Amino acid sequence: xxxxxxxxxxxxxxxxxxxxxxxxxxxxxxxxxxxxxxxxxxxxxxxxxxxxxxxxxxxxxxxxxxxxxxxxxxxxxxxxxxxxxxxxxxxxxxxxxxxxxxxxxxxxxxxxxxxxxxxxxxxxxxxxxxxxxxxxxxxxxxxxxxxxx
Numbered sequence: 001x002x003x004x005x006x007x008x009x010x011x012x013x014x015x016x017x018x019x020x021x022x023x024x025x026x027x028x029x030x031x032x033x034x035x036x037x038x039x040x041x042x043x044x045x046x047x048x049x050x051x052x053x054x055x056x057x058x059x060x061x062x063x064x065x066x067x068x069x070x071x072x073x074x075x076x077x078x079x080x081x082x083x084x085x086x087x088x089x090x091x092x093x094x095x096x097x098x099x100x101x102x103x104x105x106x107x108x109x110x111x112x113x114x115x116x117x118x119x120x121x122x123x124x125x126x127x128x129x130x131x132x133x134x135x136x137x138x139x140x141x142x143x144x145x146x147x148x149x
Contacts (some may be wrong), residue, residue: 036060045076
């Protein structure tokens with residue numbers, strides 16, 4: 001059975017940036033939903049399963065670093081503690097990158113984004129996460145398999 005298309009949550013306070021990210025993802029068959037703030041991202045994660053979160057780092061009220069820390073601490077539900085998070089930021093210093101990883105993010109992209117590097121990173125993280133999830137699932141009991149033990 002084929003797996004459903006991945007679903008990504010785009011967390012970005014700038015409407016145009018959200019629209020551009022959604023269009024790039026759509027080109028490779030990835031569905032994207034959006035949140036315009038960290039608090040809305042936490043709500044969305046509590047309501048639906050996502051394969052990846054694209055997180056703008058610089059947002060008013062609750063920035064991407066704080067949002068990522070809350071996700072990792074279970075603030076978006078226990079099942080989302082390990083959802084992959086890619087930081088997207090205009091700040092590209094080594095200190096900024098370190099801050100993203102320290103907050104629990106899995107990858108880091110700096111703006112402006114090229115479509116090639118953006119999609120390569122997104123697809124790579126989704127594939128790795130899906131493979132890790134499959135490897136963690138227990139095998140069915142041999143007695144319950146249709147072909148028997």
